[in-house]
Amino acid sequence: MAINEHIVFFSVSGWGHVRALVAFACRIVQQKPDVGITIFSSGNIIDKTKIELTRYFAAGDVSKNNIRIISVQAENPNPFEHIFGTAGACVHSYQSLSRGERITCLSSGKTYQPWPKPTLVVSDVFLDVVEGVRAIDPEGVTILGWSPANNSAALRMYGPEDLGGTGDVVAKALVEAEKTEKSAKEIQNYLVYPVEGEIIDIAGIPLLYDFELVPQLKNPMMDSLHSHFSNVGYNFLRAADGVIIPGSSALEADALATLKKWQSSLGKETYVIGPLLPIDDGYKTLEESSKKNEKAASDKGSKIESFLEKTLEEHGEHSLIYISFGSIFWPDSALIWGFVDVIIEQRVPFIFACASPMAVIPDESAKKIQESGLGLLSKWAPQQLILDHKATGWFVTHCGQNSFIESLAAGVPM
Structure with missing residues (x-):
C-alpha cells in the first residue's frame, strides 16, 4: 500500500527509550497501513533496534516495511558524546525529509527513497529539537514529546517547582553563579539532585528528603548528563504541542493526573497510550519468533x-x-x-x-x-x-x- 502519511520519530540511544518507541511505531502501522514511520536513532544501538522491530510482526506481514530505522550518527565508543550529538543529527536529517530528498543510513549505507513530507514529529523529550524542527517547517508539522520514564521522576526532572520539580535550573544557576565563585554548570549539576535535607512532595511517591532521590555515590559524568536532560526536558515540554506517555493510570494514577493537569494548563495535549510490550495474539508462531529475535540481539x-x-x-x-x-x-x-x-x-x-x-x-x-x-x-x-x-x-x-x-x-x- 502507498504511504500517504509520514511520521518521524527521534530517539536517544538509551534502550529504555527506544524499545518502547519501536513498539509504538509497530502498533501504528499495524492499525494504519498507509502510514510510514521513519525512526532516527544512533549507530551504537541501531542493529538492536532493527532486530527489536522484527519481534512484532508475523512472517509475511508487509506492514513492517512501513517502518524505516535510520542511523543519523556513526558508532562512537563514547556514549556521552553520542547522546549529546543526537539532537543536532536528528534535525539535520529531518531537513532532508522535509525537502523530499533521499536519505542514507550512516550505519548500513542504505539509501531510502522520499516519502511524503512529515506531518508529525515524535521526539524524545531529552532531545533539544523543537526550535530546529520549527525553523525548518514552521507551520506544517506537529511536535509531540516522547516521555517513557517513570512519571513521578519526570515531574521531578522537568516539572514546575510547585509540583515538586526542580524548575528552571539554568536560570537559577546563572543567578547563583553571580554570587559565588562556582561555575554555572557546577551549580546546575548540583541543583538537579541537591542535598539540602529538604522534603520533596511529588505526586505518586511518598514524601521524601531530597538526598533520598539518588542515594548512590555521585558520578560527575552522570550528574552532567542528568543536568542536560533536565534542562532540555524543561524547555521541550513547554515548547512542543504535547506529550505521549507509554504509561498506565493503573500504575501511576496520581503522577499521570498531575502531569496531565499541568500540561493542560500550558495548553498542551497529553496522550497516555499504556505500557508497550510484544502483543500476545494467541499464536505460538509469533511468540516463538519474538523470542528468537530477542535472542538474536x-x-x-x-x-x-x-x-x-x-x-x-x-x-x-x-x-x-x-x-x-x-x-x-x-x-x-x-x-x-x-x-x-x-x-x-x-x-x-x-x-x-x-x-x-x-x-x-x-x-x-x-x-x-x-x-x-x-x-x-x-x-x-x-x-x-x-x-x-x-x-x-x-x-x-x-x-x-x-x-x-x-x-x-x-x-x-x-
Whole structure:
C-alpha cells in the first residue's frame, strides 16, 4: 500500500527509550497501513533496534516495511558524546525529509527513497529539537514529546517547582553563579539532585528528603548528563504541542493526573497510550519468533536459554536471580561485585547483564563466576525471555521504566 502519511520519530540511544518507541511505531502501522514511520536513532544501538522491530510482526506481514530505522550518527565508543550529538543529527536529517530528498543510513549505507513530507514529529523529550524542527517547517508539522520514564521522576526532572520539580535550573544557576565563585554548570549539576535535607512532595511517591532521590555515590559524568536532560526536558515540554506517555493510570494514577493537569494548563495535549510490550495474539508462531529475535540481539542468546533450562532442572522454579542495570547506568563496582560474591557463596544461580559502557568486570570476578558454574555474564541479555522463564525468581534492577514494566508483566519481584 502507498504511504500517504509520514511520521518521524527521534530517539536517544538509551534502550529504555527506544524499545518502547519501536513498539509504538509497530502498533501504528499495524492499525494504519498507509502510514510510514521513519525512526532516527544512533549507530551504537541501531542493529538492536532493527532486530527489536522484527519481534512484532508475523512472517509475511508487509506492514513492517512501513517502518524505516535510520542511523543519523556513526558508532562512537563514547556514549556521552553520542547522546549529546543526537539532537543536532536528528534535525539535520529531518531537513532532508522535509525537502523530499533521499536519505542514507550512516550505519548500513542504505539509501531510502522520499516519502511524503512529515506531518508529525515524535521526539524524545531529552532531545533539544523543537526550535530546529520549527525553523525548518514552521507551520506544517506537529511536535509531540516522547516521555517513557517513570512519571513521578519526570515531574521531578522537568516539572514546575510547585509540583515538586526542580524548575528552571539554568536560570537559577546563572543567578547563583553571580554570587559565588562556582561555575554555572557546577551549580546546575548540583541543583538537579541537591542535598539540602529538604522534603520533596511529588505526586505518586511518598514524601521524601531530597538526598533520598539518588542515594548512590555521585558520578560527575552522570550528574552532567542528568543536568542536560533536565534542562532540555524543561524547555521541550513547554515548547512542543504535547506529550505521549507509554504509561498506565493503573500504575501511576496520581503522577499521570498531575502531569496531565499541568500540561493542560500550558495548553498542551497529553496522550497516555499504556505500557508497550510484544502483543500476545494467541499464536505460538509469533511468540516463538519474538523470542528468537530477542535472542538474536544478545551476545549469548542461546547460552542464556540453555543456562535457564539447566538452572530449572538443577535448582527448581524461581531459583535464579537476574541482574541488570540498563544500557547506560552502572553502580559502584565494589558494591556490586561484593554482592555477586555473596550470591555465589550462597549457591544461588544468576545471570548478570553488563550492558553499560561504564561496566568494568574484574578478572578475578569473571574467573570466580566461571569456576562456580552458577553464573553467566552477558553484554546484552534477552531480558523478556529471562523474566518470562520459570527458573527466574528475582530481578535486581536499576528500576528503569522498561525493566519495571517487563518485570510486572512477567510477575517477577524486583
